[in-house]
Amino acid sequence: MRDRSVLGPAAESTGGSSGGPTRVLVVLYAVFALAAGARAGVQLATRFHEAPVAYLLSALAAVVYVVATVGLVRGGRTGRRTALAAITVELVGVLVVGTLSLVDPAAFPDETVWSGFGRGYGYVPLLLPVLGLLLLRRRAGDPAGPA
Amino acid sequence: MLTPLVVAVTVVAGALTVLGIASTLARRRIGLVHLAGAGVLEALLVVQAVVAAVAMAGGDTPADTASFLGYLVGALLIPVAGVLWARTERSRWAGTVIAVAAAAIGVMVWRLLQLWEATGA
Numbered sequence: 018m019r020d021r022s023v024l025g026p027a028a029e030s031t032g033g034s035s036g037g038p039t040r041v042l043v044v045l046y047a048v049f050a051l052a053a054g055a056r057a058g059v060q061l062a063t064r065f066h067e068a069p070v071a072y073l074l075s076a077l078a079a080v081v082y083v084v085a086t087v088g089l090v091r092g093g094r095t096g097r098r099t100a101l102a103a104i105t106v107e108l109v110g111v112l113v114v115g116t117l118s119l120v121d122p123a124a125f126p127d128e129t130v131w132s133g134f135g136r137g138y139g140y141v142p143l144l145l146p147v148l149g150l151l152l153l154r155r156r157a158g159d160p161a162g163p164a
Numbered sequence: 165m166l167t168p169l170v171v172a173v174t175v176v177a178g179a180l181t182v183l184g185i186a187s188t189l190a191r192r193r194i195g196l197v198h199l200a201g202a203g204v205l206e207a208l209l210v211v212q213a214v215v216a217a218v219a220m221a222g223g224d225t226p227a228d229t230a231s232f233l234g235y236l237v238g239a240l241l242i243p244v245a246g247v248l249w250a251r252t253e254r255s256r257w258a259g260t261v262i263a264v265a266a267a268a269i270g271v272m273v274w275r276l277l278q279l280w281e282a283t284g285a
Contacts, residue, residue: 022190022195023195023196023197024186024187024194024195024197025192025193025194025195025198025258025259027192027193028191028192028193028258029254029255037253037256037257037260040249040253040257040261041261043249044249044261044264044265047245048264048265048268052238055231055235056231058234059230059234062230139271
């Protein structure tokens with residue numbers, strides 16, 4: 018019998034180690050890679066002399082997001098390790114930059130993705146690495162593969 | 165840039181976000197309603213891009229032209245990428261993929277408007 022709900026056909030169960038949440042995370046990371054990358058590109062190209070530290074940090078954040086996205090998409094042991102490393106850097110980055118930007122605002126004359134713990138981006142930059150680490154941890158906990 | 169257009173985009177993006185989350189909660193993949201919503205959203209974004217392009221051709225450019233164009237073009241790509249990515253997802257998370265893409269658009273159009281209103285100031 019055909020399933021005609023407007024919300025779409027019934028989903029297939031993905032079992033324990035679902036790839037679905039990973040895919041959602043990939044979308045979030047891809048959006049941030051795009052946002053941070055585009056922003057850093059513009060800032061570095063047009064106003065590098067104004068706030069080199071902030072703009073280089075934006076660029077670093079963009080690279081970290083791209084690496085995490087690629088790692089999550091590729092999956093497997095190498096992909097997971099790549100993603101784990103990138104997301105750890107991201108978490109440290111958002112915490113350090115977030116704290117510094119509040120303690121010493123003068124050092125950050127222009128906003129970066131990580132300023133104020135990602136305040137300019139609805140705190141999603143703070144939430145993303147936490148979700149990412151939780152997800153990677155859950156998948157690493159699968160009996161199928163060691164971390 | 166027209167504020168009513170931005171509001172329309174926000175409403176459609178918001179509805180699509182809710183529908184996406186609904187299908188995840190209902191354990192369903194995405195259906196026609198999501199494709200239609202994404203289609204309307206994309207159409208509005210194309211209209212917005214055309215309006216902005218016409219205004220810019222008329223010499224009315226925002227101060228931060230590069231960022232503005234980046235957001236304008238980026239916004240056009242996101243619904244398409246979201247739909248393609250969600251259609252290949254066979255689990256119930258397909259709806260959340262669409263929801264994330266739509267929510268991102270909802271935020272981006274306001275940032276676009278902000279950039280636009282900073283015309284040469």
